Amino acid sequence: MTDQLPAKSNDDRNWEAMDSGVIRHAINPAQLGSAEISPSGNFEAGSYACFTLTYTAGTFGIDDSGSLRICFRFASDQGNPQFDHPEAANYCTVTASNGALLQLRWDPKGNVRPWDRTLWIKVVKGFLQEGDQIVIRFGVTDFGGPGMRLQTFCEDTFEFRVLADPVATFNFQPLPVQPTIAIVPGKPERFVAVLPTLCRPGEPFSLKIKGEDKWGNPSNQCDGTVTLERETDAQIKGLPETARFTKGDYALIIPQLSLSEAGHTSILVKDAEGTAIARTNPLIVEQRDLVHFWGDMHGQSEETIGTGSARDYFAFARDRAFVDTCGHQGNDFQISDGFWSELNRITAEFDAPGSFVALPGYEWSGNTSLGGDRNVYFPNENRTIRRSSHALIEDQTTADTDCTTAKDLFEAFADNQEFDVVCYAHCGGRYADIGYAHDGRFERSVEVHSSWGSFEWLLQDAFKLGYRVGVVTNSDGHKGRPGASYPGAGKFGAIGGLTCFITPELSREALLDCMRMRRHYGTTGGDSGRMIIDVTATFDAPGILYHDDPALFETKGVSTNSAMMGDIVHLPRGNINLAVSVAARSPITRIDIFNGLNLVESFRPYSEADLGTRLRLHWEGAEYRGRFREVIWDGTAKVAGNTIKSSQPVNFLNRDKILEQQGDTDLSWRALTTGNFGGVDIVMSDRDAGSLSIKTPLVEREIAIADIGYEDTIFDASGELPRFMKVYRLPDTNPHVSCSFDRTLALKSNGDNPFYIRVELEDGTRAWTSPIYVFR
Numbered sequence: 001m002t003d004q005l006p007a008k009s010n011d012d013r014n015w016e017a018m019d020s021g022v023i024r025h026a027i028n029p030a031q032l033g034s035a036e037i038s039p040s041g042n043f044e045a046g047s048y049a050c051f052t053l054t055y056t057a058g059t060f061g062i063d064d065s066g067s068l069r070i071c072f073r074f075a076s077d078q079g080n081p082q083f084d085h086p087e088a089a090n091y092c093t094v095t096a097s098n099g100a101l102l103q104l105r106w107d108p109k110g111n112v113r114p115w116d117r118t119l120w121i122k123v124v125k126g127f128l129q130e131g132d133q134i135v136i137r138f139g140v141t142d143f144g145g146p147g148m149r150l151q152t153f154c155e156d157t158f159e160f161r162v163l164a165d166p167v168a169t170f171n172f173q174p175l176p177v178q179p180t181i182a183i184v185p186g187k188p189e190r191f192v193a194v195l196p197t198l199c200r201p202g203e204p205f206s207l208k209i210k211g212e213d214k215w216g217n218p219s220n221q222c223d224g225t226v227t228l229e230r231e232t233d234a235q236i237k238g239l240p241e242t243a244r245f246t247k248g249d250y251a252l253i254i255p256q257l258s259l260s261e262a263g264h265t266s267i268l269v270k271d272a273e274g275t276a277i278a279r280t281n282p283l284i285v286e287q288r289d290l291v292h293f294w295g296d297m298h299g300q301s302e303e304t305i306g307t308g309s310a311r312d313y314f315a316f317a318r319d320r321a322f323v324d325t326c327g328h329q330g331n332d333f334q335i336s337d338g339f340w341s342e343l344n345r346i347t348a349e350f351d352a353p354g355s356f357v358a359l360p361g362y363e364w365s366g367n368t369s370l371g372g373d374r375n376v377y378f379p380n381e382n383r384t385i386r387r388s389s390h391a392l393i394e395d396q397t398t399a400d401t402d403c404t405t406a407k408d409l410f411e412a413f414a415d416n417q418e419f420d421v422v423c424y425a426h427c428g429g430r431y432a433d434i435g436y437a438h439d440g441r442f443e444r445s446v447e448v449h450s451s452w453g454s455f456e457w458l459l460q461d462a463f464k465l466g467y468r469v470g471v472v473t474n475s476d477g478h479k480g481r482p483g484a485s486y487p488g489a490g491k492f493g494a495i496g497g498l499t500c501f502i503t504p505e506l507s508r509e510a511l512l513d514c515m516r517m518r519r520h521y522g523t524t525g526g527d528s529g530r531m532i533i534d535v536t537a538t539f540d541a542p543g544i545l546y547h548d549d550p551a552l553f554e555t556k557g558v559s560t561n562s563a564m565m566g567d568i569v570h571l572p573r574g575n576i577n578l579a580v581s582v583a584a585r586s587p588i589t590r591i592d593i594f595n596g597l598n599l600v601e602s603f604r605p606y607s608e609a610d611l612g613t614r615l616r617l618h619w620e621g622a623e624y625r626g627r628f629r630e631v632i633w634d635g636t637a638k639v640a641g642n643t644i645k646s647s648q649p650v651n652f653l654n655r656d657k658i659l660e661q662q663g664d665t666d667l668s669w670r671a672l673t674t675g676n677f678g679g680v681d682i683v684m685s686d687r688d689a690g691s692l693s694i695k696t697p698l699v700e701r702e703i704a705i706a707d708i709g710y711e712d713t714i715f716d717a718s719g720e721l722p723r724f725m726k727v728y729r730l731p732d733t734n735p736h737v738s739c740s741f742d743r744t745l746a747l748k749s750n751g752d753n754p755f756y757i758r759v760e761l762e763d764g765t766r767a768w769t770s771p772i773y774v775f776r
Contacts, residue, residue: 027166029176033058035162037179044186045154046215046489048089048147050139053160053179060166061129067122068134069172071115071161075307075478077490079139079149081106081119086143092119093140097133100126111172112392113334114305115161152215152488152655153479155183155307186213187221191278193269194322197500197532198284198292201261207239207254208322209269209278214655216486218320223247226277227270228254234263234285250320259285264583281530282583282738290519293501293511294530295325297359298375298426298450298474299482303339304330308480310343314350314358321483323498324506325357329375329476331365332387337398344381353507364388364409364423365430368626371406372432374443375424375474379512386412406437413442422515425462425469427455428476429627434461440552444516445470448768449497449524451477451485453622453629453674456758456768457721463596463754468549470518470566470770471756473497475525485525487654491630493674495525495653500533502564517547518566523767524676531584531765535757537563537772540574565756568773571747576774578755579742586763587734593743596754596771600745605736608710612732613684615708616650617694620677621723631723633671633678633696640665641690642705644682651678651764675721678764681730692727699725734762750776 035055043049055068062068072078079090083104094102103122110118121134128134139148151158157180163172188211196205211222222245230236238257245252259265263285269278300306301313308316310328317326328343335343343360350358361377366388386403390396403409413421423443425432428450434443446458446469462469475496477485485496499522503514514520523529544557546568563569580603582588593600617637622629643664652659652671659669659680671678682692688706698717707713712726747753754771 026169026171027060027173029173031059032164032166032173032175034177035160035175035179037160037181040179040181042182042184043150045183045213045217046150046152046186048139048149050137050141050147051160053136053138053162055134055136055162057128057130057132058164058166059130061127061132062123062164062166063168064123064125064127066127066168067120067165067172069111069163070119070121070136071111071163072117073159073302073307074114074116074305076117076151077488078151080108081138081148086140087145089139089146090148091140091143091145093137094121095135096123096126096128097135098126098128100128102134111163114302149489150183153183153307153481154185154217155480158183185217185219185221186215188212188219189214191269192527193267193278193280194530195267195280195283196292197281197294197530198286198288200287200291201285202258204256204258207257207267207280209252210250210320211245215488216481216484218250218484220248220250222249222252225272226252227274229268229270230265231268231279232263232265234259234265236265236267239267262286279585281528281585282532284532284583289504290502291504292532293324293503293506294498295323295327295501296321296475296477296483296485296496296498297325297327297377297472298329298363298424298447299477299485299496300330301328301480304334306478306480310346313480313482314346316480317482318350318356321481323483325359325501325511326482327359327361327375327377329361329363332362332385333365333389333391333393335362335385335387336393337395340385348381351508355506357506357508357511359508359511363426364403364406366404366406368430368433370404371409371437372430373426373428374406374409374432375426375447377422377512377515379420379508406432410437410439410442414439420512422512424472425458426450426476427458427625428452431455431625432458434458434467435465438465438467440467440469440549443469444518445472445770447472447474449473449494449522449676449766451475451487451492451494451496453494454524454676454766456675457625459768460597466752468551468568468752468754468773470515470520471522471768472499472520473522473524473768474499489654489656491672493630493654493672494676497525498523498529500530518770519564521565521767521769524765526765528584528586528761528763528765531582531759531761531767533757533759533767533769534579534581535565535769535772536579537569537576537755537774538579539569539571539576541572543569543571543774545569563772563774565772566770569775571774571776575744575746576755577742577744579740580757581740582759583738584759584761584765586737586761586765588736588739588759589730589734589762590760591739592758592760594754594756594758595745595748596752601743603741604710605739606731606734610731611710611729613645613687614730614732615682615684615692615705615727616679616730617682617725617727618650618677618679619671619673619696619725621673621718622675622721623723624720630672630674631698633669633673633698635669635671635694635696637667637680637682638665638693639684639690640693643685645685646683648681649678650681651676653678683732694725696725698723703727730762747774747776
């Protein structure tokens with residue numbers, strides 16, 4: 001069908017050499033040739049299409065053993081070109097107009113980042129002269145295939161980046177004009193409605209509604225009138241009965257709402273037929289010194305390894321994700337001096353105290369052996385960027401400010417008296433090794449969840465080492481959707497997290513003070529991510545409260561009989577009473593109370609007598625700390641002596657991962673975790689009859705259904721990190737979307753008692769609070 005050799009294997013040494021990362025313009029770009037894409041224009045995210053890319057050789061043609069690379073961004077989750085199955089998706093053919101023999105290879109790491117996803121085309125017999133063409137067909141449909149599956153997120157200029165090595169010197173240069181298409185959102189599949197979670201009486205707030213396509217992209221195809229209903233008696237001043245979406249807009253925003261008196265509420269959104277299409281998060285209105293602001297402080301744009309421009313990044317966070325604050329965290333070794341200046345101009349432009357805070361900063365991206373990733377935040381623009389290296393920056397004039405190790409970074413901050421800097425320990429591709437380096441004067445929190453998965457082990461590392469850190473969650477999104485970062489179809493297995501900052505006002509100064517005092521909690525994001533959590537400790541006898549760690553700072557404490565998340569308290573005697581309150585959009589399944597590494601109690605808002613015929617099969621864990629941490633949970637469940645009435649997936653966040661029910665006794669699924677969890681809810685016809693057989697790559701067990709109860713039955717398959725499956729029983733209907741309780745807790749006789757809670761909701765959302773550190 002094509003004049004080409006079989007694709008090369010990864011073992012072929014002829015393909016192993018890589019670019020240095022420095023683009024050397026040894027040939028005038030105008031002499032490299034040209035490329036065109038057909039068709040061009042707009043294409044729906046995640047759809048299938050067929051494209052023909054035609055490369056026309058330039059002045060030098062392409063010599064025998066010369067090559068082309070067609071490259072795509074690291075972040076793209078499009079289908080990988082394949083050459084062996086014409087009837088399947090993503091089938092690709094490549095031909096030379098003059099009959100030259102070509103050799104093909106698809107390599108996801110075949111070029112310099114961020115353009116590392118590479119189709120490599122090598123001339124192995126013959127050559128091309130000027131005007132000859134190489135024709136690449138992506139997603140060939142001639143043999144019954146559906147086409148090439150496009151990436152699942154939007155991009156105005158999705159590039160088929162063509163690099164040429166016409167003289168066979170292995171010096172690949174980009175063509176001066178690159179073929180592009182636009183990837184746009186589809187029709188809305190669901191709607192999302194957002195309110196603040198905690199504000200004061202009389203303070204104005206907005207109701208924000210958007211439609212999302214099936215991949216989570218805000219859709220501009222919403223059209224029609226919606227009805228807005230209060231779900232409590234609280235009177236919302238300014239709330240209309242109806243509102244209208246205008247086609248072409250990405251969001252419907254109703255501003256200047258308020259509650260004059262303390263109370264709580266949520267809003268139900270209905271379509272023209274009266275069907276509920278969205279429900280907001282709960283809102284509590286109280287007279288408090290500290291209120292809630294939500295942020296995603298960690299992601300990247302196309303100038304480093306993400307998608308879309310840095311300006312688009314902040315605009316999305318503010319206008320389509322509806323967060324209050326955002327930070328851009330590009331990999332330092334890709335941030336040129338020019339982009340650092342531009343990024344500082346953008347954060348200054350977007351920062352608007354009282355409505356939206358854009359925080360300057362970057363990601364210090366040292367190798368794992370040198371400390372691993374750290375997020376760095378500044379209170380103002382134009383600060384010194386202390387890079388881990390200049391790996392992808394040709395200009396070396398500022399290399400003298402590089403800090404090769406995390407230790408060097410913290411020492412540089414201290415030597416230059418930059419104590420206004422705040423850092424987070426981050427786990428992405430590289431993970432932060434806080435045992436190798438940590439300085440609590442700067443590194444105030446650890447990130448326990450992002451699009452990469454969940455990393456509670458990083459908080460546990462801190463406890464083992466005696467550090468006092470807070471908890472944050474972010475997206476580390478690469479898809480241009482900070483604050484609403486969905487996994488799409490790649491190996492990212494989680495929705496990006498959100499952090500709730502508890503602070504008196506929305507400003508850089510207040511936000512950074514909040515970060516230094518660890519007064520925040522993080523969630524796994526999504527529809528139920530904006531839950532309201534309040535954790536307060538009261539004491540039998542007075543203690544001394546510190547906002548800065550007295551082990552690190554010369555700081556004065558104040559006498560106190562209470563503390564909130566993030567506080568550090570010296571309590572010479574007595575116990576503590578921990579008061580917990582949670583309100584959420586989804587029912588609460590459990591609230592775990594921890595004292596550091598020790599689980600004190602798993603609280604459930606329902607009793608054993610409330611349990612019904614619903615079983616939850618739950619899988620969780622990560623393979624190891626580094627990049628390739630995903631655990632495959634593809635499996636089956638079979639019921640004997642009973643039947644399955646219904647089944648429901650939990651945290652099947654990647655739409656390529658599916659649950660299927662075969663008849664009334666068998667289930668099968670494709671699933672993965674990256675430290676987070678997923679599962680299946682199974683409703684049985686008979687409460688106790690029969691048995692359940694489970695088979696996955698890590699766990700293969702049979703259990704009597706009657707033995708599945710209130711407590712977890714755990715099948716442990718842990719390796720370097722926890723990996724396990726568990727089964728437990730739930731009520732048939734769980735009405736508990738809010739709950740409050742308190743517990744009297746004893747303290748260890750010496751050292752820290754880091755009390756924090758982990759909340760789990762029925763829909764799979766989790767949250768972690770920053771600990772209250774109480775010490776003798």
